[in-house]
Amino acid sequence: MAELTTVARPYAKAAFEHAQANGQLAAWSSMLALAAAVVDDAAFKQYIARPTLSGEQQADAVLKVCGDQFDAAGRNFICNLAANKRLGALSAISSLYEAQRAAAExxxxxxxxxxxxxxxxxxxxxxxxxxxxxxxxxxxxxxxxxxxxxxxxxxxxxxxxxxxxxxxxxxxxxxxxx
Incomplete structure (x- = not known):
C-alpha cells in the first residue's frame, strides 16, 4: 500500500495542480473517480492486465468505457498513466486528489x-x-x-x-x- 501511495502521489499532485489552475476541481474529481471505478472492476482489470495489450491499447480501453466524460487533459492523463503502467494506481490517485481538494477547499x-x-x-x-x-x-x-x-x-x-x-x-x- 505504501508503494502504491508513493507511486500515486506525484500523479495526484499534478492532476490537482492542473485542475486548480484551470478551475476544474469538481470535474477532475469526477473524472478520476470514474476512471478508478472502471480500472478497479474485476473483469476490466483482468482485461487490461493481458500482456499482449500495449499502454496505448489499455488507455483506449479505459477511455472507450468512460465515453465522453473526459476532456482533452483528462484523456492525456489516462494515456500517460497507461504509458507508464500506472493505471492500477488510479484509485490511490483519486483518493490523494480528493484529500488535496478537501484541504484546498x-x-x-x-x-x-x-x-x-x-x-x-x-x-x-x-x-x-x-x-x-x-x-x-x-x-x-x-x-x-x-x-x-x-x-x-x-x-x-x-x-x-x-x-x-x-x-x-x-x-x-x-x-x-x-
Missing part, C-alpha cells in the same frame, strides 16, 4: 455512525454544528450500527468523538476494573 469528510438512522433534519443540524465546531465545511456520511445501543460515533480525519452508549459502558467498565 477547507472541507472535511465526517463519518457519523449511529444506533438508529438519522433523518435529513438531524443530519443537517449535525452538519451545521460540526461546521461551527471544526471551522471547516463538513461533508457528512452516515451509517447505522445497532451495536452502539444509542448515541453516535463521529469521525472527522484523526478526530473521533465517541458519544455512544457502548463507548460510555466501556469507559465505565474500565473505571470499575482499575
Amino acid at each position: 477547507g472541507a472535511v469528510d465526517v463519518s457519523v455512525t449511529t444506533a438508529f438512522a438519522l433523518d435529513d433534519a438531524q443530519t443537517a443540524s449535525l452538519a451545521e454544528t460540526l461546521t461551527r465546531k471544526l471551522s471547516r465545511q463538513v461533508n457528512v456520511t452516515s451509517s447505522v450500527d445497532a451495536s452502539l445501543i444509542g448515541g453516535a460515533v463521529i469521525r472527522a480525519g484523526d478526530t473521533v468523538i465517541d458519544a455512544s452508549v457502548r463507548g460510555k459502558l466501556g469507559k465505565l467498565r474500565t473505571t470499575l476494573t482499575t
Whole structure:
C-alpha cells in the first residue's frame, strides 16, 4: 500500500495542480473517480492486465468505457498513466486528489455512525454544528450500527468523538476494573 501511495502521489499532485489552475476541481474529481471505478472492476482489470495489450491499447480501453466524460487533459492523463503502467494506481490517485481538494477547499469528510438512522433534519443540524465546531465545511456520511445501543460515533480525519452508549459502558467498565 505504501508503494502504491508513493507511486500515486506525484500523479495526484499534478492532476490537482492542473485542475486548480484551470478551475476544474469538481470535474477532475469526477473524472478520476470514474476512471478508478472502471480500472478497479474485476473483469476490466483482468482485461487490461493481458500482456499482449500495449499502454496505448489499455488507455483506449479505459477511455472507450468512460465515453465522453473526459476532456482533452483528462484523456492525456489516462494515456500517460497507461504509458507508464500506472493505471492500477488510479484509485490511490483519486483518493490523494480528493484529500488535496478537501484541504484546498477547507472541507472535511465526517463519518457519523449511529444506533438508529438519522433523518435529513438531524443530519443537517449535525452538519451545521460540526461546521461551527471544526471551522471547516463538513461533508457528512452516515451509517447505522445497532451495536452502539444509542448515541453516535463521529469521525472527522484523526478526530473521533465517541458519544455512544457502548463507548460510555466501556469507559465505565474500565473505571470499575482499575
